[in-house]
Each structure stands twice: as structure tokens, then as C-alpha cells.
Amino acid sequence: MKDLESGIILFNPRSAEYNHRIPNSILQVAASIHDRFDYVFVDGNRESDPGKVIDRYLSSGRYRYFGTTVMPGPQLKQAIPFARDFKNQYPHLINIWGGYFASNQYRPVLNSGYVDYVINGPGDEAFPQLIHQLQTGGNSYETIPNLIYRDASHQIVKSPKSQLLDQDLLPSLPYKKLDQFYSIEGYLAPTFLGNKTLAYHSSMGCPFKCSFCAVVPIYEARWKGKSADLIYKDIKFIKENYGADAIEFHDNNFFVSEKRTVDFAQLIKSEQMNWWGEGRIDTIDQYSDESLELMRESGCKMIFFGAESGNDKILNQMDKGGKQTAAQIRLFADRMNRFDIIPEYSFVLGLPAASEQEVMQQIDDDIRFIKEIKEINPDTEIIIYVYSPVPTEGSTLYKQIQAAGFQFPVDLEDWLKPEWLNFDLRKNPLTPWLTPAMVDKIRNFETVLNARFPTASDFKLSRLQRKIMAGVASLRYRYGIYQFPIELKALQRYWLRYRQPEIEGF
Ligand code: B12
Numbered sequence: 001m002k003d004l005e006s007g008i009i010l011f012n013p014r015s016a017e018y019n020h021r022i023p024n025s026i027l028q029v030a031a032s033i034h035d036r037f038d039y040v041f042v043d044g045n046r047e048s049d050p051g052k053v054i055d056r057y058l059s060s061g062r063y064r065y066f067g068t069t070v071m072p073g074p075q076l077k078q079a080i081p082f083a084r085d086f087k088n089q090y091p092h093l094i095n096i097w098g099g100y101f102a103s104n105q106y107r108p109v110l111n112s113g114y115v116d117y118v119i120n121g122p123g124d125e126a127f128p129q130l131i132h133q134l135q136t137g138g139n140s141y142e143t144i145p146n147l148i149y150r151d152a153s154h155q156i157v158k159s160p161k162s163q164l165l166d167q168d169l170l171p172s173l174p175y176k177k178l179d180q181f182y183s184i185e186g187y188l189a190p191t192f193l194g195n196k197t198l199a200y201h202s203s204m205g206c207p208f209k210c211s212f213c214a215v216v217p218i219y220e221a222r223w224k225g226k227s228a229d230l231i232y233k234d235i236k237f238i239k240e241n242y243g244a245d246a247i248e249f250h251d252n253n254f255f256v257s258e259k260r261t262v263d264f265a266q267l268i269k270s271e272q273m274n275w276w277g278e279g280r281i282d283t284i285d286q287y288s289d290e291s292l293e294l295m296r297e298s299g300c301k302m303i304f305f306g307a308e309s310g311n312d313k314i315l316n317q318m319d320k321g322g323k324q325t326a327a328q329i330r331l332f333a334d335r336m337n338r339f340d341i342i343p344e345y346s347f348v349l350g351l352p353a354a355s356e357q358e359v360m361q362q363i364d365d366d367i368r369f370i371k372e373i374k375e376i377n378p379d380t381e382i383i384i385y386v387y388s389p390v391p392t393e394g395s396t397l398y399k400q401i402q403a404a405g406f407q408f409p410v411d412l413e414d415w416l417k418p419e420w421l422n423f424d425l426r427k428n429p430l431t432p433w434l435t436p437a438m439v440d441k442i443r444n445f446e447t448v449l450n451a452r453f454p455t456a457s458d459f460k461l462s463r464l465q466r467k468i469m470a471g472v473a474s475l476r477y478r479y480g481i482y483q484f485p486i487e488l489k490a491l492q493r494y495w496l497r498y499r500q501p502e503i504e505g506f
């Protein structure tokens with residue numbers, strides 16, 4: 001029996017300007033309460049004024065719980081003021097946050113005074129159990145896994161983390177209910193993969209412990225994936241009912257199991273759908289040639305890899321499982337040439353070092369390395385991030401950046417300051433070891449590189465536009481003249497409106 005007074009609003013704050021994806025975070029949370037509690041979806045990406053919609057629900061008196069998913073960056077622009085203002089307006093409201101920002105920055109979130117609970121990692125068990133306790137007046141929160149809350153003496157308490165659940169046993173995703181609020185078709189975006197690309201999330205966590213990664217403190221090197229059969233079944237359902245023709249996997253690490261990947265490739269082959277996912281070089285380098293051939297045949301067009309750096313000392317510092325080396329990154333780019341799968345290499349530049357000269361040297365070395373990779377495999381797509389720390393307590397890298405003077409905001413609303421919003425987009429780091437000259441060098445090189453090799457994921461660029469852009473940038477690229485690339489910036493911004501897939505999605 002559903003209790004209407006226990007109504008729940010599940011809110012996905014606006015995260016992108018266009019090409020909106022299925023909000024998988026709140027969809028999976030919805031699955032955990034479907035048929036048990038009354039709930040509604042509000043997607044900030046699909047509403048021009050989501051605050052008005054939420055207010056309408058709240059003023060009906062039927063909704064007591066306001067669940068928000070929060071990743072760092074632009075989502076905070078709605079998440080913070082909405083949680084604060086609705087709590088002021090409706091004091092009985094219970095604010096529950098989940099997602100990467102909430103889990104990793106739980107202190108400022110709970111210290112705000114207006115967010116009541118944080119779900120720390122998967123919410124599949126924690127969320128229904130929390131709602132049940134709140135509904136029944138229970139107070140044994142410590143028995144709810146993955147919960148962060150304030151106890152009777154106002155101390156912040158973290159309950160124990162649960163094992164990752166068997167993903168095939170989770171309740172199925174309530175696509176049909178979501179479709180009643182926002183058409184699923186409206187979430188199937190045109191990308192370089194297809195005209196109606198589905199965003200699907202097939203696994204939780206990651207088995208590795210890279211020292212800079214936000215997944216590590218939450219999942220602690222654990223990973224569980226849905227079976228190939230279930231992934232295929234879900235995708236086929238969306239294809240048949242809503243017309244999806246391509247897939248983008250949003251998993252942190254889709255390719256952990258070669259067997260699962262191969263099984264999936266075999267199943268999806270006849271559906272003629274292009275697909276894309278994120279993986280590790282050292283993992284996929286162990287795949288057999290047959291597996292890679294089958295993957296390409298089945299539609300795998302591009303794979304995103306965290307290459308991170310061409311410097312073995314830095315790779316070691318990043319703790320990339322201790323296995324990835326510069327030599328392997330080069331060899332693998334070459335190997336991918338043979339299979340016609342585009343490797344999309346992401347690099348993180350600007351890690352701390354003992355001296356300013358050393359930091360600059362590291363940046364110069366990585367720029368050289370990236371150019372070398374483009375020679376080995378010119379199809380390689382390069383994504384450049386400026387290093388922005390995440391609080392991985394206990395990690396050597398985190399200790400090092402704290403010692404270098406880095407501190408996260410203590411007050412939740414400080415995250416709304418432009419420098420911190422930009423920080424989350426890894427564009428403007430407030431990291432004391434990086435001088436403006438270093439950040440400029442990285443950004444200017446990125447501008448020249450993107451112009452010299454316009455991304456294949458920008459399917460709106462014509463052949464001629466690509467040629468002109470590459471031509472204008474070629475001398476700068478060849479001779480390493482990266483300063484003040486104003487002509488390229490003007491072209492990218494005003495003429496071609498260059499896209500940044502790492503921020504906007506494909
Ligand atoms: C899709 C996505 C995006 C899309 C969003 C599209 C959309 N529809 O809105 C786009 C491309 C815009 C994007 C952008 C960014 N993203 Co993003 N994104 C993701 C991605 C790949 C998938 C999120 C997802 O759907 N997960 C699937 C669900 C099922 O998992 P989940 O979110 O963890 O949800 C579970 C629990 O966390 C919990 N939970 C989550 N929310 C809630 C809410 C409630 C109420 C409850 C109870 C529980 C709960 O329960 C869920 C079920 O168990 C994640 C990585 C990942 N694999 O999760 C990165 C990720 C969240 N993004 C990240 C970042 C940093 C960004 C950016 C800020 C920067 C960047 N360059 O990537 C930008 C800017 C954000 C913005 N514009 O707002 C980081 C966060 C890292 C960190 N430091 O915390 C992640 C983890 C990627 C990474 N490994 O670096 N992103």
C-alpha cells in the first residue's frame with residue numbers, strides 16, 4: 001500500500017544546455033522505490049522553470065521528500081538554492097542528496113543546515129530503507145547502509161558501506177514512468193554515433209584506485225556489472241519502443257570483464273547500433289585480437305581511455321594500478337590503428353611537483369608526448385584536463401596537495417562562486433602550484449590542438465570547415481607556437497562553435 005503523504009520528488013538539476021541524456025541517477029533511484037512509494041520526476045534539463053514545477057508539487061501537500069542528485073559543477077546552480085529555499089518555505093521538507101558531489105563533499109553539504117541526509121554511493125537499498133524509517137518514525141539510521149547523517153548529538157555519522165549488489169537482481173528501470181513525465185525520445189540525442197543515442201549505465205564502481213579519481217573514495221576499488229543479457233534486453237526495449245539507434249555507455253569502466261564485453265558485442269552485433277564506452281588501456285590491451293575485431297564489428301566506434309600522462313613517474317604517482325606506462329600508451333595507440341576503433345585519450349596536466357620548474361617541465365613533456373601519440377595514430381582523440389583534486393582521504397596525492405596549500409570550500413554556498421564552479425569543470429583550478437603561465441600554456445596548446453585536429457565527435461562540422469580549421473592551425477602546431485591563439489579561438493567560438501564533449505556530452 002502506498003502512502004501518499006510520503007510523496008517523493010526526484011530531481012535532476014540542469015547539467016547541460018542541450019542534448020539531454022536520460023537521467024540515469026534518478027531513474028535508478030526511482031526503480032528502488034517504484035510500487036512502494038508515490039514519486040515524481042523533475043528533470044531540470046527538460047524544464048524551463050523547474051523551481052515552479054517543484055513548488056507546485058510541494059504546495060499540494062503530498063510531498064515530504066525532496067531527493068536531488070548532484071555532481072560537481074553546473075548542477076550545483078539549481079541544487080543548492082532549491083534545497084535551501086524550499087526548506088525555508090516548507091520546513092517539514094526532508095532534503096536527501098546523492099551523487100558524486102554529495103558523497104565526496106558531505107561535510108559542507110550536511111553543515112549547510114538544509115540538507116538532511118546524504119546517500120553515500122549506491123542508493124538502491126539505502127534510499128527505500130531511509131524513507132521507510134522516516135515514515136515509520138524509526139531512528140536506527142546506523143542500520144541503513146551508505147548513509148551519512150547527523151546523530152542525536154549533531155555529530156556527522158557515516159553508516160557502513162554495503163557490498164555492491166548483484167546488478168541483475170535490482171528492480172528494472174522504470175522507463176515507462178519516466179516517459180510519462182518526459183518523453184524518452186526527447187532523451188535520445190543525435191551524436192557522431194547515431195541519430196538517437198541512448199545513454200546507458202551498466203555497472204557500478206571501478207576495481208582500480210587511481211589517486212586522483214572521485215570514484216575511488218566511494219567505491220573503494222569495487223565493481224559490479226549487469227550481465228550482457230540484461231544490458232542487451234534493456235537496449236532492445238528502448239530501441240523497439242522509442243527508436244534508439246546508438247549507445248553511449250556512461251559506466252566509469254565498462255570494459256572490466258573481457259567476457260562480458262564479448263558477450264555483449266555478440267548480442268548487439270545484429271542490431272547495427274554504434275556504441276562507445278570508457279575503459280583502461282592496460283585492461284583492453286589484454287583483450288585478444290579476436291575480441292577487438294568482434295567489438296568493432298558489433299559497432300564499437302570509439303573508446304575513452306584515461307591515458308593521463310606520458311611521464312612514468314606521474315603515472316606511478318597517480319597510482320594507475322601500477323601497470324600503465326608511457327610505452328604501453330604508445331603501443332596501444334598503434335594497436336588500435338589495426339582495429340579501426342578510435343582511442344579517445346584523456347590527459348590530466350598540472351600535477352604538483354617539488355618545484356615550479358618541475359611542474360612546468362612536466363607540462364612541456366606531456367605536450368610533447370601528446371604530439372607523439374598523434375603521430376603514431378592520427379585518429380586518436382585527445383581530451384585535456386587541468387588537474388583538479390578530489391578528496392581521496394589517506395591518498396598520498398591528497399596529502400601532497402594539502403601540503404601545497406590546497407583547500408576545498410568549507411561552506412556549501414562557496415561552491416557557487418565562479419572560481420569553484422569553474423574548478424569543477426577543471427578549467428580554472430585554484431591549485432597553488434599552478435601559475436597562470438602554466439594554465440595558459442595548457443589551454444593555449446589545447447586550443448591549437450583542437451583546431452589542428454577537430455574532434456570526430458563533432459558531427460556538425462563539415463569537411464571544408466575541418467580543413468580550414470586544421471590549415472589555419474597547422475604552422476602553430478608544427479612549430480609549437482601556442483601563445484595567444486586568438487584567430488583560432490575566434491574561429492572556434494563564433495564560426496564553428498567548437499564543442500567540448502567532456503563538458504557537454506557528445
Ligand atoms: C552522465 C554524466 C554527465 C553528463 C550529464 C548528462 C545528464 N543527463 O545530465 C554530462 C556530460 C553533462 C556531465 C558533465 C560533467 N560531469 Co559528469 N558524469 C556523468 C556520468 C558519466 C554518469 C552519471 C550517471 O548517470 N550515473 C548512473 C547512476 C545510476 O549512477 P550514480 O549517479 O552514481 O547514482 C547512484 C548513486 O550515486 C546514488 N544516487 C545518485 N544520485 C542520487 C540522488 C538521490 C536522491 C539518492 C537517494 C541517491 C542518489 O544512487 C544511484 C543508484 O545507485 C558520471 C560517471 C558515472 N559513471 O556515474 C560522471 C561524473 C558524475 N561527472 C563528473 C564530472 C566531474 C563532471 C563535470 C563537472 C566535469 C567533467 N568534465 O566531466 C561535468 C559538468 C557537469 C555539469 N554540466 O553539470 C564526475 C564527478 C567527479 C567528482 N569530482 O565528483 C563523474 C563521476 C565522472 C568522473 N569519473 O570523473 N556528466
Ligand code: SF4
Pocket residue numbers: 206207208209210213214215216252253280306
Ligand atoms: S580506472 Fe578510471 S574510474 Fe577507475 S579509478 Fe582509475 S580513473 Fe577512476
